[in-house]
Amino acid sequence: MSSSSAAVCQSVSLPASEQILQDVFGYQTFRTGQQEVIEAVAEGRDCLVIMPTGGGKSLCYQIPALMCDGLTLVVSPLISLMKDQVDQLKANGVAAACLNSTQSREAMQETYRAMQDGEVKLAYVSPERVMTREFMERLRDMPLSLVAVDEAHCISQWGHDFRPEYAALGTLKQHFDQLPIIALTATADETTRQDILSRLSLTDPHIYLGSFDRPNIRYTLQEKYKPMSQLSSYLRGVRGQCGIVYCNSRKRVEQITEKLCESGIRAAAYHAGLEFDERARVQEDFQRDDIHIVVATVAFGMGINKPNVRFVVHYDIPRNIESYYQETGRAGRDGLPAEAVMFYDPSDLAWLRRCLDEKEDGAQKQIESHKLNAMGAFAEAQTCRRQVLLNYFGEYREEPCGNCDICLDPPKRFAAVEVAQKALSCVYRVNQSFGVNHVVDVLRGMQNQRIRELGHDKLSTHGIGREHSHEFWVSILRQLIHRGYLVQNIVRSSTLQLTEKARGVLRGEVELELAVPRLDIAARSAKNDKLASRHYDKKLFAKLRKLRKAIADEEDLPPYVVFNDATLMEMAEMLPTSAGELLAVNGVGHRKLEKYGDAFLTLIEEHLTLGIE
Known part of the structure; x- marks a missing residue:
């Protein structure tokens, strides 16, 4: 045909x-x-x-x-x-x-x-x-x-x-x-x-x-030490805002939801084990702002087109950067400031690796292993998290973002040309055919059977980094990957390979600073306060949201289908009092002006009249 x-x-x-x-x-x-x-x-x-x-x-x-x-x-x-x-x-x-x-x-x-x-x-x-x-x-x-x-x-x-x-x-x-x-x-x-x-x-x-960057999202990682207490504390700080808490298991979803409700924080659970009607009810209540917080597995996924999600919390580390990017991307779809918070414990990563080890060997397992390692590298990064995230998708940025926990609480830095030359030279000496752990073992002078069988104990780079720990060199190699001096070839079992950019470092032609590896991740949190800096009438914004909710309930629609928060915020900034002025607000087309214009213009005029009086 x-x-x-x-x-x-x-x-x-x-x-x-x-x-x-x-x-x-x-x-x-x-x-x-x-x-x-x-x-x-x-x-x-x-x-x-x-x-x-x-x-x-x-x-x-x-x-x-x-x-x-x-x-x-x-x-x-x-x-x-x-x-x-x-x-x-x-x-x-x-x-x-x-x-x-x-x-x-x-x-x-x-x-x-x-x-x-x-x-x-x-x-x-x-x-x-x-x-x-x-x-x-x-x-x-x-x-x-x-x-x-x-x-x-x-x-x-x-x-x-x-x-x-x-x-x-x-x-x-x-x-x-x-x-x-x-x-x-x-x-x-x-x-x-x-x-x-x-x-x-x-x-x-x-x-x-297009750019993979979502500059309105602040990426924050916290060391996971008392996660339930940390989560409750965070949610109390963003009370009244809509958000999603992601977990890696159904059992954990139910436990956390129950504990949050017991502590006075209204939340609903969502996972594939629930009845279809229950999942549909939770999703609809969330879409309509009847529930502000959903605790979910990844089953709460691609169907979430809600623009006013202000935060996404990962209670557990995701299995890959794509999932993390997609899940955090459900925050701030309206372009307003939002936050992505991850609680990280290296043992969670180890548990995911054990789960992966139980799978049958093959191409798919190899792919999943590569992606999990990249996710671990993101969590343990010492460089700007946005740079790491964008680098993964092939978008390289020289300047740090200024809107992640690493930028807001920067680690100490050191002149790293010599250390980088050792690492890059070792990758070259093993013929760019091995992954991170093997390169680190060679650098540290390990004498295991594989190194001896390959003859890598005879290389000039064998043992040139023995004064540093395994974790130190892993951090250095990850930073070199994030900065674009090395790539991991997913098609070749995540082997490390030099980029053209590495040539200048090996020749000593460029200066290079790296972060001093923080082998214990300090608890860091950055409150997202940019919403407060916008100049709009907050009392009017609250009234507009209330009107929107009433119209949405009457028409059996999610509120954002009427107008999203960004549109209401712009109304509260521009204070339109005529149809022409309302049409100039982003998100107001002719059909919506015809359906909802009179109600919103009347409310704005009433609010302005009260202000004059």
Whole structure:
């Protein structure tokens, strides 16, 4: 089957896309990268889009969908995520629908009819449904113009959330050879990105690799010594704000939820072992601000599209940086200041390694081991955490961020050229073919059987670092990785390899400072107080939130579907008193102005009148 009959985009001009952005979605300007991706999609090109959580990925296919004749099919992994997207599109006046297993047969048939008759612009479907023969047959008769694959990292075996049903999506190109496909995700390193391109068979794709940086999130790590007490203390300090506490086991989720409730902190548990109705209730209550804190396993995942999450706490260390990045990225989606706090105990990392050791040997175990080691390196980093995080995704930054615990409470530094030369030389002498622990053993002059069998006890670098501990050299090597002098090759069992940047250090041509390894992580906490620095009418903001909640409850919607916190905050800053002024607030489009404008303008005018009196 060919896509020669697929609908073609209308003649596209920049003003057309900007007009949709403003009129439908209520935003005045595009975010970085959105405009170029939208233009590429509208021209009929395949695209791979890597944007951070909260970076505006959805608009990259939603706006082209409204610029084109025909139907845009969106492949989405979770029912909750589909429903949330459809609710928000409908609130903006866009004809959208989803197909999922919770619907009646009659409702599905009606949606199919609407899709076929061109009454739906965007249809959200699971990958499992897309790949069925019945669905493929139905697509023959639909005016299909674009396919968007959301959470595209699920396609790749190198991704942290590989799903075989996603991998089968590559056959779409066999059925619709000319149909443009846009793949989108927030979490994909270079290896994963190449795998996505290959598996989806994208043709001459436009690749947009946005910054992975979320500058509004403060990354903080605390030594885990009395975690329940630490957690309770932290949550009392952010009372009234919405947040998520992640744990690695269902049992721990239930224990922590119970203890928090006993101490007077209202929280709800969420994990895959709970009944579906209970999970749905918790998620809905959280979305609607009826519950402020959810304690959860990773099962509380990709469907969380709530913009006003102010903090994410990791009670346990995650299994990989991709999960950590994605989970912390659920905080501050509205662009306002947020915090990511991790409680770290090295024994938790050791427990995860033991769990991994019990798995069957093979490529997947090797991948998971590499990713777990990278997560451990992040937790034990002596350099800016944001630099470590961005470096993992191939985005190198020279300047520290100033908004993480390492930057706010910096470790001592020392002139490290000689130490770095020893470490880099040792990597070179073992032919760049071994991992961190073996290099450290050579540096420290170990005489174990493997070193002797390999002849590495005869190398000039054997024992040149014996005055320092194993932990010291591990820290130095990790810092050199974070700073871009070394890379770990995931495809070759995490072997250390020199980068071009290392040449200058080995030749003594550059100065280099590293952090003095802090072998015991000091308890560090940084309170996020940037919200208090914004100049807006806080009393009015509280009134606007109350009005939003009342409207949302009446319409059976999550409050942020009406307006998100950033929009309300901007109202409380700009104090609009006319329809034109309200339209200038980001997040207020024509449909929402028509539906909600009078109520919010009346409240603002009443508040200003009271202030004058």
